[in-house]
Each structure stands twice: as C-alpha cells, then as structure tokens.
C-alpha cells in the first residue's frame with residue numbers, strides 16, 4: 001500500500017528508488033550537450049533546467065513568456081553564479097499555436113548544431129473547455145499535439161546528434177498518474193482516431209486532462225518505435241504530486257500542496273529518464289516511469305493500435321494546419 005502511494009505521490013520514493021542529481025549528474029558530466037525543455041522556466045521544468053545546467057549542459061528554455069524566462073535566469077544566476085547564464089537560452093514557444101511551434105522548431109534547427117534531448121514538460125491541467133486557433137481542445141493541443149509537432153520537426157537534429165556522438169538522443173514526455181482517471185468514466189472512450197476526437201469535450205475538464213496524459217504515454221511509445229533505428233528513443237514519466245503553479249486555478253487542491261513533493265524532487269523522474277545509463281541497461285525505452293525511476297505498467301497505456309491511430313491523427317491535423325512536419 002505504501003509503495004503504491006509512493007509511486008503516485010512521490011512521497012518516500014527516495015527510500016525505494018533513490019535518485020540524487022548532484023551525485024548522478026556532477027558538474028561537467030553533461031558538458032557539450034544541448035537539451036530543449038518546454039516550460040523550463042517554472043515548476044518541475046525550472047528544476048530540470050537547473051540540474052541539467054549545473055551538470056554543464058546548455059538548455060533551450062522554450063516558453064511563451066520571455067519575461068518569465070529572463071526572471072528564471074536571473075534567479076538561477078543569483079543562486080549559482082553568473083556563469084550559469086551562458087548555459088541558458090530563451091526560445092519562444094506557444095504550444096497552443098501550431099504556427100508558433102513551427103517557428104520555434106525552425107529557429108532551433110537554424111541555430112543549433114546538436115540536440116541531445118527534448119523534455120516535453122509544459123502542460124495545463126483541467127482547464128475549462130476551449131478550442132485553440134487550430135481548432136483543437138486546448139489541453140490536448142498544449143499537452144500532446146504541440147509537442148508532437150515540435151519533436152517531429154526536431155527529429156533530424158536529434159538523429160544527427162546521435163550520428164555525431166554515438167549516444168541515444170532522448171525525448172521525455174511528462175504524463176501523469178491522472179491518465180488513470182479515464183477508468184472512472186466507463187462510457188467515455190479515449191479513442192483518438194479522428195480529428196474530431198481532438199475537439200471532444202469528454203464532459204469534464206479532468207477527463208480531458210486524463211485523455212491528454214494517456215495520449216502522452218502513447219506518443220512516447222509510438223515515437224520510440226519509430227525512432228529506434230535512428231538513435232532517438234523516448235519515455236514518459238509521472239513526476240509525483242508536485243507543489244507547483246499547475247494547481248493555481250484549482251482552489252480545492254491548494255490546501256494539499258504542502259503535503260506534495262517540492263519541484264526539485266518533481267524533476268528527478270524526468271532527469272532519470274533523460275540521462276540515466278540505467279534506461280539502456282534495463283532496456284526501458286518506451287516505458288512509463290514513476291518516482292524516482294521505477295517502471296510501471298500504465299493502465300490502458302499499451303495499445304499499439306491506438307498509439308498509431310493517435311500518431312496519424314496528430315500528423316493529419318498538423319498537415320492541414322501548418323503543412324505537416
């Protein structure tokens with residue numbers, strides 16, 4: 001029982017699956033590497049950025065807010081010294097707009113010689129129903145579709161980096177324990193087999209969140225299958241229950257935040273998936289991980305047919321809206 005709770009919340013995970021970034025990722029261990037972290041200026045994303053930069057990597061912080069990124073860079077440099085600034089760069093990205101995603105990817109492809117990994121971290125949770133400018137339900141677009149286009153556009157650079165370094169380029173998708181909520185709605189099908197399915201209300205903001213987080217697991221698995229031969233592998237993670245701004249619009253959850261794990265611990269599962277040699281040693285590619293580096297069978301999460309279907313729908317919507325990858 002305690003183990004199950006720990007897998008969900010991350011509380012006590014350090015006893016079962018210990019992970020310590022300063023020890024696993026000492027200064028200089030990621031020197032020369034380049035990572036892109038969506039939403040890397042706040043919450044779990046900021047802590048991911050911090051540990052990667054302290055280990056020597058350069059981070060492209062992809063965000064819709066230049067001012068938030070620059071104040072995050074100021075705060076990191078006041079804590080860790082001014083030299084960390086050279087490791088951090090802002091790149092504009094609004095995942096709710098496929099045109100913005102395309103511009104972001106093109107800028108990265110133009111400006112970077114290598115890209116060792118992408119962290120699909122940015123997300124929104126249980127917001128009211130709204131369609132984006134691309135006509136897609138906003139949670140699905142920000143959490144899944146926008147990342148789908150971003151990663152697919154960046155694939156040539158990820159592949160080139162693998163050829164250059166001989167190391168696997170990794171894509172980590174932030175999913176959630178909330179993908180399980182789908183089971184609470186027995187009459188709702190999470191099938192995402194047509195563009196109209198991406199506009200569905202599912203009658204509840206939480207079910208829409210759940211669908212998007214299940215689709216995140218599917219995205220990572222399908223990407224892993226397709227990228228395998230080209231040296232690009234992928235995983236999805238649940239970071240634990242993490243005290244972050246994600247809960248700002250959910251008054252009922254706010255009193256619980258003091259029991260949640262801090263964003264620094266919230267970044268551990270992502271960092272493990274992105275950098276640990278244990279992933280290759282255990283052949284955990286494509287898998288879903290829980291705090292702080294434990295493999296878990298996701299509920300409804302292994303469905304090759306649906307994974308491919310969802311991939312094809314994302315492809316079709318991107319082709320229609322921005323001419324494809």
Ligand SMILES: NC(=O)c1ccc[n+]([C@@H]2O[C@H](COP(=O)([O-])OP(=O)(O)OC[C@H]3O[C@@H](n4cnc5c(N)ncnc54)[C@H](OP(=O)(O)O)[C@@H]3O)[C@@H](O)[C@H]2O)c1
Pocket residue numbers: 038039040041042043044045062063064065068093094095096120121122123124125142174175176177238239240241242243244245246247
């Ligand atoms: N916290 C938890 O308990 C928990 C549990 C399971 C999974 N997760 C997942 O972990 C990830 C990180 O969440 P967090 O807890 O760190 O929450 P957070 O602090 O709210 O971070 C979310 C990030 O996503 C960015 N974002 C939102 N909409 C965007 C858009 N249209 N374009 C680009 N960026 C956008 C936000 O940027 P702005 O600052 O501009 O809004 C913010 O940087 C999310 O995918 C979340 O679903 C979190």
